Amino acid sequence: MEPKDHIDNTINHLFRQESGKMVAVLIKIFGTENIELAEDVVQDALVSALETWKYRGMPDNPRAWLYRTARNKAIDIIRRKKHSKTIDFSDPERKLLTSEYTLANTMKDFWKEQHIQDDFLAMMYACCHPDISQENQITFILKSLCGFSTKEVAKSFLTAEDTISKRLYRTKEYFRKNKIRPAIPFPEEIGTRTSAVLSAIYLMFNEGYNSTHDDQLIRKDLISQAMWLCKSLLDSAHTQLPEVYALMSLMCFHTARVDSRITEQGALILLPDQNRSTWNTELIRLGGNYLNQAAFGDTLTTYHLEAAIAYQHCTASSYKATNWKEILKYYDLLLHIDNDPIVSLNRCLILLELHGPEEALEAIKEIKDHKILDKYYLYHAILGEIHERLIQLNTAVEHYQQAIQLTQSKPEQNCLQQKIARILN
């Protein structure tokens, strides 16, 4: 590798890892009404790093170098804007930034290690405020806390950069208007606030895991960023909740199988046909550990149950050897927590394996909200599967065709086409 490439890779890695933390600290310093100022300082610090390291080589501690540079730039800005109305200095901690007697030490305080981590988590909670729509939450998290460029965020969502910029603007306006002060929530509300953070993380994860991106790098990025955010919650004593461990466990189990789901040509491989020897045993082991840690207290969330289901799949020696009975129990518990038609639908797949197509068809008829399901490709895909097993082949093909109409995803469409071809041949 050329030295320059090495520096580029290191700074890219650092950018992802540290820019979100630096943005969080700088937002604490400047206030949420000055998010752009915070982002500019981080951008400047990174440009300085690139310029300086190119000529003088990497410093021993690049992270400390970045923090120091950002801190010095922040001091310059404070000195320049001390008398402007841009920054609200009425807060006692910020007040000390206005005097040279206390500016340098106050600034150092802001950049203390334990503060950085707390500020980062506080920013995550602020981004996942219930007043901000979930897609705006994730957009903002990816851009500001995960160091994605607007272009990369647009790629992640398969949307135009314009749309992403608008979403970012709206979120920033929300922070500005409401003068949000990011903070880790108090114990009495940490549960509900964390659940919003977790569902944003899980959505981000699924965007990478389920999405039909051709771009493997973006997918892997989304998965690893979601796991990194979840890990940050686990690293802080305030936020080590059972449901956080459960989601982490679930994501480990899913990620362990991620490479076996798609051929090199981008075609889907369904669970029965996946090569289990390619599953990542280390991630499965980690997932198991997290699942054990998720078991303290009496909290039982959908993440716990989904992780338990994923655990059964990951540890089954073959598709046939899967413990469908145990999995069915978890589905029943899932439905008990949230009577979701999609979960009911997936439960029918378990019934299909466990008790055969007649019973699965019975169960599918009993699901309420058929109107929603009727527009869902997986509903028709499953009906196709059931009718195929009942050897009602015409009905099966009809459902597969309907499913094809209802999904945008090329790999899904190809997979369904193959099923039809299998019947017709």
Add this chain to the structure above:
Amino acid sequence: MKEFLMLIRGGQEKYNSVSPEDMQKHMEHWQQWMGSLAQEDKLVGGQPLMNEGTTMTERGKKVIDRPFAEGKELVGGYLLIKADSLVHATEIAKDCPSFEYDCSVEVREIAPMD
């Protein structure tokens, strides 16, 4: 609440000869003291001053290239604070870290002009 100016004088010689470690310790005292004033909403502002300066006399016609007073009298910094009375402000000023460097502190109330 009234506003008061604290004028801090002298101490420059001692400041110039202090080790960086001792200076750091000293600045932490400033941090604590001003931090508690800020917490109690008693701090308005304040800055240390450079030793260099100019002094103008005779309606600005005469310019001397140094501050008016020297040595123990040289103003080295100021603070604006809020307090109920001069007694109260003086009480606050007693904890000023500048005393560690043999400074003198003068407390004056801001005069409202009608």
